[in-house]
Amino acid sequence: MIEVSAPSNIALIKYMGKVDSSSNTPTNSSLSYALENFRTTVTVEKNTSPIDEWRPLIGNQFHRIELSSKGKEKFLSHFNLMKKALGLDGFYKISSANNFPSDAGLASSASSFAALTRAAYALKKSMDVSFEISDEGLSTLSRQGSGSSCRSFFSPWAIWDEESAREIKLPIQKLNHHVFIFESGVKKVSSSEAHSRVVQSPLFKTDSNGRSRVERAEKRMSELLASFQEHHWTKSYEICWEEFWDMHELFHTSTPAFTYLTEEVKQTLKKMQSRWKKEGCGPIITLDAGANIHALFRHEDKDLLQSWQAEFEPRIQLGSKVH
Numbered sequence: 001m002i003e004v005s006a007p008s009n010i011a012l013i014k015y016m017g018k019v020d021s022s023s024n025t026p027t028n029s030s031l032s033y034a035l036e037n038f039r040t041t042v043t044v045e046k047n048t049s050p051i052d053e054w055r056p057l058i059g060n061q062f063h064r065i066e067l068s069s070k071g072k073e074k075f076l077s078h079f080n081l082m083k084k085a086l087g088l089d090g091f092y093k094i095s096s097a098n099n100f101p102s103d104a105g106l107a108s109s110a111s112s113f114a115a116l117t118r119a120a121y122a123l124k125k126s127m128d129v130s131f132e133i134s135d136e137g138l139s140t141l142s143r144q145g146s147g148s149s150c151r152s153f154f155s156p157w158a159i160w161d162e163e164s165a166r167e168i169k170l171p172i173q174k175l176n177h178h179v180f181i182f183e184s185g186v187k188k189v190s191s192s193e194a195h196s197r198v199v200q201s202p203l204f205k206t207d208s209n210g211r212s213r214v215e216r217a218e219k220r221m222s223e224l225l226a227s228f229q230e231h232h233w234t235k236s237y238e239i240c241w242e243e244f245w246d247m248h249e250l251f252h253t254s255t256p257a258f259t260y261l262t263e264e265v266k267q268t269l270k271k272m273q274s275r276w277k278k279e280g281c282g283p284i285i286t287l288d289a290g291a292n293i294h295a296l297f298r299h300e301d302k303d304l305l306q307s308w309q310a311e312f313e314p315r316i317q318l319g320s321k322v323h
Contacts, residue, residue: 001043002122002126006115013030014246026160029221030217032151038098042116044094052093053076062097064097083120086124114153140165143165150164180268182292182314183291191288233281275311283296
């Protein structure tokens with residue numbers, strides 16, 4: 001039996017909007033940080049029945065996954081794509097689970113499809129040790145199943161532009177990641193649905209300054225990379241703050257409009273922003289397509305992490321992992 005795991009990742013410059021949905025080609029570049037402690041585990045073993053099957057992976061360390069019929073079809077369809085790409089014969093039982101909640105805006109699809117892609121490759125390697133494919137090649141294959149999964153092959157930083165993702169070297173290599181969990185259940189609007197709706201937002205085409213969503217994102221990308229190179233942490237925080245709000249404004253103005261933000265989330269973000277302004281320091285704050293707040297603290301700011309946890313931790317808790 002093959003067993004493989006892969007991490008989730010959190011985008012600071014967002015992937016939201018597709019040029020081509022069939023190939024998950026993004027409208028703009030994105031930058032992400034690997035969440036090495038938020039992982040999906042996938043196992044693969046031979047099946048005596050002439051079909052590929054999926055089932056949840058059971059264990060005390062896992063959050064049990066129950067895929068919908070559509071979810072199973074998508075997962076197994078990607079495995080079938082991998083079988084063809086790698087020249088794999090036979091039929092298999094596939095099991096998967098996360099050590100964090102699924103479909104809650106924590107990029108579980110990124111880690112799931114990256115893990116499935118790596119598992120298929122490990123299966124091929126077990127049969128043919130001479131077979132080789134690079135992480136860049138696996139990333140491109142994985143993107144067919146989930147766009148953001150292509151960034152989960154590179155750590156700690158990954159950049160994805162057009163059709164390829166790659167590692168990018170930045171001065172800051174270690175950050176402490178914490179998620180403030182407000183909603184652990186399945187999102188009412190999936191990320192896939194969000195991708196299709198945002199392009200209908202008038203803000204996707206142009207904002208009050210005459211800039212499109214693509215232009216805004218690419219400008220922030222250049223500014224964020226420069227701020228990291230210059231060790232300008234406050235500027236990095238400000239850019240990431242503007243970027244996640246830009247994405248959520250697309251949600252609020254799409255057709256039909258929707259939101260992930262509860263009143264509690266909005267009030268918490270307001271308090272976090274006030275503390276940042278008052279103290280002149282804090283974590284980089286961002287949200288994905290969901291209600292849960294990601295915070296990235298500099299490695300030396302462990303006391304600050306603990307004080308933010310004490311002040312802002314909501315009802316639902318998912319413990320911080322330092323790496």
